Amino acid sequence: MIIKNGNVLLFEEGGFVVRDIEIENGKIKRIAPEIEGAECYDAAGKYITPGLIDAHSHICISEEGMGAIGDDCNDYSGALTPELEVLDGLYPFDKAVAESVRAGVTAACVCPGSDAVIGGVSSAIRLAGTVADDMLVRRYAALKCSLGENPKTAKHGFQSRMGTAYQFRKCLEDALNYKHQKQEAEKKQEYFKKDIGMEHLLLVLDRKMPVHMHVHRSDDICTAVRLAQEYNLDLVLVHCTDGISVVDYLARFDYPVIVGPGMTPRSKHETWSKTYATAGVLSKAGLKVCITADHDVTPLYFLSVYAGLAVRHGMEELEGLKAITKNPAEVLGIADCKGELKTGLDADIVIWNKHPFAYDTQVEQVFQEGKAVSKE
Structure with missing residues (x-):
């Protein structure tokens, strides 16, 4: 599973940067500018934080x-x-x-x-x-x-x-x-x-x-x-x-x-x-x-x-x-x-439609240890 093109919160980078995130077996396998794969979630324009x-x-x-x-x-x-x-x-x-x-x-x-x-x-x-x-x-x-x-x-x-x-x-x-x-x-x-x-x-x-x-x-x-x-x-x-x-x-x-x-x-x-x-x-x-x-x-x-x-x-x-x-x-x-989006950590990932502190932001999708959580 790859989450593509999102604004990813990386503290070592000082904030949100555009990156792809690869998830495997409930963990974050890789974070990079471009990752190819069959199963993708398009997060272009979205904001991504740790859980x-x-x-x-x-x-x-x-x-x-x-x-x-x-x-x-x-x-x-x-x-x-x-x-x-x-x-x-x-x-x-x-x-x-x-x-x-x-x-x-x-x-x-x-x-x-x-x-x-x-x-x-x-x-x-x-x-x-x-x-x-x-x-x-x-x-x-x-x-x-x-x-x-x-x-x-x-x-x-x-x-x-x-x-x-x-x-x-x-x-x-x-x-x-x-x-x-x-x-x-x-x-x-x-x-x-x-x-x-x-x-x-x-x-x-x-x-x-x-x-x-x-x-x-x-x-x-x-x-x-x-x-x-x-x-x-x-x-x-x-x-x-x-x-x-x-x-x-x-x-x-x-x-x-x-x-x-x-x-x-x-x-x-x-x-x-x-x-x-x-x-x-x-x-x-x-x-x-x-x-x-x-x-x-x-x-x-x-x-x-x-x-x-x-x-x-x-x-x-x-x-x-x-x-x-x-x-x-x-x-x-x-x-x-x-606590962070880093290689090797649990894939607890939140995708927001706007900046998390925007007054009208909405959570679009949550992954808990790599598993997508139903919005219902």
């Missing part, structure tokens, strides 16, 4: 239109639940999946909610399939954690920002103690009972799984940085709503940010500083920025619109495109298969 990716979503675990029955985001059994995994709550038949794919979104990181200090393990999934296990791209994509208003008001015991930070520290200290006990048992070749939550925390402490920290207000953003520095964590700042006020401080570090959702009212004190300018300001300060719909807070199937609004408010166009493709793939650790 879009949202680095922070609750799709398939907070099911659209299902209310409490389909909401498995938060488990209120405690403030610290590192043992939980979204994989065990994913519902592949969420109505939002097919609509998101038709809008060009082919992958997302599904996360627990933000009402616990440690909510559980997030997984990066392809938006295709009928069995959760088959949808996985990276099972241990992140440990979802939270600071600020949500865990502070969830009645888990401590009800202050001091208490929330203490709970996080204590959990990591318990994990360090667990690690020591496990190592001692291994040295002595003694039986050691594994704890699932502690095992997940060891992945964090060993920097094999990042922490995605829900933070809105500037003080919580800085607390997240402080905790990451104390324990040498691989940190990603989620929401970062008040990031502009501490942008110079954030620029000292290399922690990526996932900005959004933007298209909602300022529904609580923490979001009073909400503006679509945030993504651009942080990007221009040198931070790696992703843009999120935070589905089902705002619909995932309008992800390109949110990125376009960030560009309208000052973000560079190429950075806006990276924020919903390349950057999420890198942040989620799936850049070896998704």
Whole structure:
């Protein structure tokens, strides 16, 4: 299969360039100015991007239109639940999946909610399939954690920002103690009972799984940085709503940010500083920025619109495109298969009739791992 004559988004070329794309066995085999073949899709005048990716979503675990029955985001059994995994709550038949794919979104990181200090393990999934296990791209994509208003008001015991930070520290200290006990048992070749939550925390402490920290207000953003520095964590700042006020401080570090959702009212004190300018300001300060719909807070199937609004408010166009493709793939650790149009990567390809940020653009065709997706 060859897609011919399209304006192909190649980040190494600085934007859209006319190229042909050859697909074979679900992968991109070749990208070149001219490729001959029998089966062709004429994309002349069209724009071609990688499949879009949202680095922070609750799709398939907070099911659209299902209310409490389909909401498995938060488990209120405690403030610290590192043992939980979204994989065990994913519902592949969420109505939002097919609509998101038709809008060009082919992958997302599904996360627990933000009402616990440690909510559980997030997984990066392809938006295709009928069995959760088959949808996985990276099972241990992140440990979802939270600071600020949500865990502070969830009645888990401590009800202050001091208490929330203490709970996080204590959990990591318990994990360090667990690690020591496990190592001692291994040295002595003694039986050691594994704890699932502690095992997940060891992945964090060993920097094999990042922490995605829900933070809105500037003080919580800085607390997240402080905790990451104390324990040498691989940190990603989620929401970062008040990031502009501490942008110079954030620029000292290399922690990526996932900005959004933007298209909602300022529904609580923490979001009073909400503006679509945030993504651009942080990007221009040198931070790696992703843009999120935070589905089902705002619909995932309008992800390109949110990125376009960030560009309208000052973000560079190429950075806006990276924020919903390349950057999420890198942040989620799936850049070896998704996020760009490159030889050897999955053929997740979106063909648009106009520039993706045009107000009247339409998705003409989506390919998921080389398979054409029905527009119905």
